Amino acid sequence: MSTKSTGTTTAQSTLPILYSLQNCPYAIRARLAILLAQQTVRIRAITMKNKPDEMIQASPKATVPVLILGNEASADSEPQYTVMDESLDIMLWALNLNDPENVLYSHDPTALTEMLRIIQCNDDEFKPNLERYKRAKRFHGDNLEDCRLACEPFVQDLEQRLSKHDFFMGDTPSLLDYALLPFIRQFSRVNKPVFNQPEYASLHRWLSHQLQSRLFQRSMVLYPLWLDEREVCLFG
CATH class of the missing domain: 3.40.30.10 (Glutaredoxin)
Structure with missing residues (x-):
C-alpha cells in the first residue's frame, strides 16, 4: 500500500x-x-x-x-x-x-538453533560461492562448473531435506525457508537448464511453490x- x-x-x-x-x-x-x-x-x-x-x-x-x-x-x-x-x-x-x-517452530525447542546454524552457513559460505558462480556465468568464465560444484554441498543438503518433508524443517514453512528463498532463487537463475535437472527436483518444486505464493x-x-x-x- x-x-x-x-x-x-x-x-x-x-x-x-x-x-x-x-x-x-x-x-x-x-x-x-x-x-x-x-x-x-x-x-x-x-x-x-x-x-x-x-x-x-x-x-x-x-x-x-x-x-x-x-x-x-x-x-x-x-x-x-x-x-x-x-x-x-x-x-x-x-x-x-x-x-x-x-515459522519459528516454537513447538520444537531445538529448531531455532538448527535454523540459525544453517542460515549462518548460507550467509558465510554459500553466498560467497554463489557470487562466484554468478560472476563466472556473467563473464563467461571457464570456471563456471567449478563454481557450481562449490555450491553443491549446501544445495544438496537442502535437496535431501526436501526428500523427507515439503519444507526444510518439516511439513510447514519455517524461518529457514524464507531466509534461504532469495538465495536459492538467485542460484536457480544462474544456469536454468542445469537447475531443471533431476538432481534438483525437490528444490525445483519447493522454489516454484514459494515464488508463486501470494506472500x-x-x-x-x-x-x-x-x-x-x-x-x-x-x-x-
Missing part, C-alpha cells in the same frame, strides 16, 4: 522505517518476515548508486536492509531510535512480535524511489 505524503498522520510517523532495495536477497528476506508477522513499516526504496543520507547516518555501513525503530530528529529534538541493519535481526524482530504461522508476490511489489519525492509508502 502506498500513501501519498500530503498529510502524514501521527500514526504513520511512529511506524518503523525500512530502507530496502528491490532485488537484494537480504532485503527480500526482511520484507518476507515483516509480511509474515503482519507488521507495517514505512518503506523507503533506494538504489545503491544513490543512498539517502538519512540511511547512511543511521547505519554507516550503508547496505540494506536497514530498519529504524523510534523517532527521527525534529527541529527541536535529538533523534531517539534503534537501528537494525542485519536482515536476520529484522526477521527475528518481526517474528518475535507476531508469528501467526509459527512472495507481495514482497516484490515495486515502490517509488524514496529520494525522488520522499513519498510515504506503507508496507505490510
Whole structure:
C-alpha cells in the first residue's frame, strides 16, 4: 500500500522505517518476515548508486536492509531510535512480535538453533560461492562448473531435506525457508537448464511453490524511489 505524503498522520510517523532495495536477497528476506508477522513499516526504496543520507547516518555501513525503530530528529529534538541493519535481526524482530504461522517452530525447542546454524552457513559460505558462480556465468568464465560444484554441498543438503518433508524443517514453512528463498532463487537463475535437472527436483518444486505464493508476490511489489519525492509508502 502506498500513501501519498500530503498529510502524514501521527500514526504513520511512529511506524518503523525500512530502507530496502528491490532485488537484494537480504532485503527480500526482511520484507518476507515483516509480511509474515503482519507488521507495517514505512518503506523507503533506494538504489545503491544513490543512498539517502538519512540511511547512511543511521547505519554507516550503508547496505540494506536497514530498519529504524523510534523517532527521527525534529527541529527541536535529538533523534531517539534503534537501528537494525542485519536482515536476520529484522526477521527475528518481526517474528518475535507476531508469528501467526509459527515459522519459528516454537513447538520444537531445538529448531531455532538448527535454523540459525544453517542460515549462518548460507550467509558465510554459500553466498560467497554463489557470487562466484554468478560472476563466472556473467563473464563467461571457464570456471563456471567449478563454481557450481562449490555450491553443491549446501544445495544438496537442502535437496535431501526436501526428500523427507515439503519444507526444510518439516511439513510447514519455517524461518529457514524464507531466509534461504532469495538465495536459492538467485542460484536457480544462474544456469536454468542445469537447475531443471533431476538432481534438483525437490528444490525445483519447493522454489516454484514459494515464488508463486501470494506472500512472495507481495514482497516484490515495486515502490517509488524514496529520494525522488520522499513519498510515504506503507508496507505490510
